[in-house]
Amino acid sequence: MSANAMRIQTLIDQLEMERTLSDAELEELFAILAQAHKGPGAGKVQICADIPQAVCSEEEAILYAAARRVREQYYGKDVYLRGLIEFTNYCRNDCRYCGIRRSNKKAERYRLTKDQILDCCRQGYNLGFRTFVLQGGEDLSYTDAAICDIVSSIRALYPDCAITLSIGEKSRESYKAYKDAGADRYLLRQETSSPAHYRYLHPEELTIENRKRCLSDLKELGYQVGCGIMVGSPGQTLANVIEDLRYMQDFGPHMIGVGPFIPHKDTPFKDEAPGTLTDTLHLLAVIRLMIPGVLLPATTALGTIHPVGRELGLLAGANVIMPNLSPVNVRGKYLLYDGKICTGDEAASCRHCMDLRIARAGYQTAMVRGDCAGFAVND
Numbered sequence: 001m002s003a004n005a006m007r008i009q010t011l012i013d014q015l016e017m018e019r020t021l022s023d024a025e026l027e028e029l030f031a032i033l034a035q036a037h038k039g040p041g042a043g044k045v046q047i048c049a050d051i052p053q054a055v056c057s058e059e060e061a062i063l064y065a066a067a068r069r070v071r072e073q074y075y076g077k078d079v080y081l082r083g084l085i086e087f088t089n090y091c092r093n094d095c096r097y098c099g100i101r102r103s104n105k106k107a108e109r110y111r112l113t114k115d116q117i118l119d120c121c122r123q124g125y126n127l128g129f130r131t132f133v134l135q136g137g138e139d140l141s142y143t144d145a146a147i148c149d150i151v152s153s154i155r156a157l158y159p160d161c162a163i164t165l166s167i168g169e170k171s172r173e174s175y176k177a178y179k180d181a182g183a184d185r186y187l188l189r190q191e192t193s194s195p196a197h198y199r200y201l202h203p204e205e206l207t208i209e210n211r212k213r214c215l216s217d218l219k220e221l222g223y224q225v226g227c228g229i230m231v232g233s234p235g236q237t238l239a240n241v242i243e244d245l246r247y248m249q250d251f252g253p254h255m256i257g258v259g260p261f262i263p264h265k266d267t268p269f270k271d272e273a274p275g276t277l278t279d280t281l282h283l284l285a286v287i288r289l290m291i292p293g294v295l296l297p298a299t300t301a302l303g304t305i306h307p308v309g310r311e312l313g314l315l316a317g318a319n320v321i322m323p324n325l326s327p328v329n330v331r332g333k334y335l336l337y338d339g340k341i342c343t344g345d346e347a348a349s350c351r352h353c354m355d356l357r358i359a360r361a362g363y364q365t366a367m368v369r370g371d372c373a374g375f376a377v378n379d
């Protein structure tokens with residue numbers, strides 16, 4: 001074993017046992033991993049026989065093996081699927097990274113009706129999905145009453161399914177109303193915990209304080225909550241990422257969404273470099289070790305920057321995949337970033353494709369609600 005591999009082994013052992021490292025140690029860990037990744041091909045390790053691209057340095061192999069070990073302690077070989085329904089791409093916000101920001105006049109806008117959403121759920125249910133994720137821009141044309149009506153209809157039709165909302169910043173009262181209507185989970189990435197970085201990514205009217213207020217309200221209201229960040233977003237430093245790790249460990253989310261930033265051609269960040277596959281995989285694995293029972297998706301963005309990005313995500317400790325259930329005629333319009341995959345595929349073909357991909361990575365699809373390990377669902 002090389003000196004670097006031995007050092008990584010020591011740091012990973014400590015991370016696995018104590019679930020934390022000092023800032024300096026985390027910096028050292030990420031630096032060694034980045035350097036090792038660039039190293040010569042001779043010392044490379046194949047970590048999955050069925051995926052030729054699953055090759056990494058000895059140091060990365062140590063990290064990923066630890067992440068998989070921990071993941072398997074909590075979730076075995078199961079991968080949970082979530083059916084994603086992108087029901088509106090209207091958005092009142094103007095986040096500088098996002099393709100559906102309100103200033104993007106080129107985005108072709110659409111909204112799904114309640115019936116269209118229920119149709120997606122029916123299709124998804126028949127394909128075996130037991131979690132529906134309703135995601136959209138912040139579109140106030142769906143009033144709280146409308147959201148509650150949609151949620152309670154899904155709740156009544158599919159009592160055995162989890163309902164996840166991902167519709168942005170709302171008041172505590174709104175979150176409470178959705179919860180009472182039957183929503184179980186809520187996804188809202190903090191995007192970055194650093195106030196200065198948050199300011200760089202977002203327009204004035206959005207603040208990190210309100211974002212964190214939303215996350216705390218959601219948690220107090222009893223939701224399973226997902227937060228998260230983009231990897232390699234413009235202006236992001238390693239210190240920012242470490243701050244995010246600290247924030248997330250302290251907050252205790254049930255789910256963490258982490259994918260690479262990918263520029264969108266009609267946004268102010270169009271010329272920025274995308275986040276890398278390698279950085280994303282390193283971070284996924286470190287999150288798995290620091291917050292072991294968390295639900296960790298291998299994101300569509302990860303699948304977009306690399307043909308087997310999601311499979312590599314699973315091999316780095318991720319345990320959730322979120323295939324698209326949106327009607328095919330709107331899929332190509334929900335474009336947060338360029339090059340998004342699966343925009344032309346029917347739900348059934350994505351479902352089948354995911355089974356094959358998950359199996360190839362050595363895991364199995366579990367068509368269950370897939371709640372966070374240790375979260376008591378009282379129904």
Ligand code: 5AD
Pocket residue numbers: 097098099188189191229230259260261262263264301336337338
């Ligand atoms: N690249 C990658 N991810 C993005 N998101 C938004 N825009 C982009 C982009 N250009 C992510 C944000 C948001 C989630 C729904 O999608 O992190 O929270």
Ligand code: FES
Pocket residue numbers: 323341342345349350351353354
């Ligand atoms: Fe959509 Fe493979 S997951 S086509």
